[in-house]
Amino acid sequence: MPRSAIIADDHEIIRQGLRQALARLPDLQVVGEAANGLEAIRFVKTLRPTLLLLDLAMPFSKGIEVFSEARRWSPKTKIIVFTGLTAHGLAQQLAQAEVDGMVLKRGPIEDLLRAVNLVLAGGRYFAPELAAMLAEHSEPVPLTPREMQILSLLATGKSSGQIAQSINISRRTVENHRANIMRKVGVNSIAGLMSYAVREGLLETARQV
Structure with missing residues (x-):
């Protein structure tokens, strides 16, 4: 029985390219494509795929969510x-949360296929x-997912009520x-939090939608 994959990216041309790339792997079948974060969550909840290819910057619900x-x-x-983002704070957070793989959009397609094969093998x-950046900034990230x-x-300007x-x-x-x-993080104001968000690349993620 082939393993299943969901592609989550808000650009149709990228989803098409990813589907074509994954077609090279005969035992992996793309069962869904999500154009925004909410669709991605819905597909994962209903289909429970073997693999999720996830863009970090999408409408409605960001990649980290x-x-x-x-x-x-x-x-x-x-x-x-x-992803096309290389903010070390996000990379560290995902690595600490035990993401299975991170691939850059500007890299060769062989990197993606290598990542998929390795991740599916455990x-x-x-x-x-990204590996070099993580090694350079190896201090622990203090925040939970x-x-x-x-x-x-x-960082996007939402109030506590809206976030809730x-x-x-x-x-x-x-x-x-x-x-x-x-x-x-050692701050005592929302302005301080925003400065931290800028330093960790969170505002960059929010803007690249």
Whole structure:
């Protein structure tokens, strides 16, 4: 029985290219294509694919949010992030959250196929540029995936109430997470959080939609 894959990217031409590339792997079948984050989460929840190829910057729900939700709804799904972003904070956060692979969009298609084969065999793959960056910035990232998700949403200008509604938790829980984030990164204002978000590449992710 062929293994299944979902492609999540908001650009149709990229999805077509990824589908054509994955067609080289005879035992892997693309069963869904998502043009935004909400579609990606829905596909993962209903189809529980073997593999999710995930863009980090998509409409409606950012890649870091989709990653967190995919892990929650389908823990056995392998996730390879396929991105044009190289902010070391995001790369570290995903690596710490045990993403299965990270591939750069500007890299050769062979990198993607190598990543897919390695990940499906039980390994992990990071594009050479990302692996070097992670080695250079090897200090531990203090935020959990949920805290990183909330910080990313705060960086887009959403209020605590809007964040609570968008990820189905209470406003008090959002505010508790925000207080923990501020304590961990050593700031005492929203402006300080925004500076941290810029430094870690979160605003760059939010803008590239």
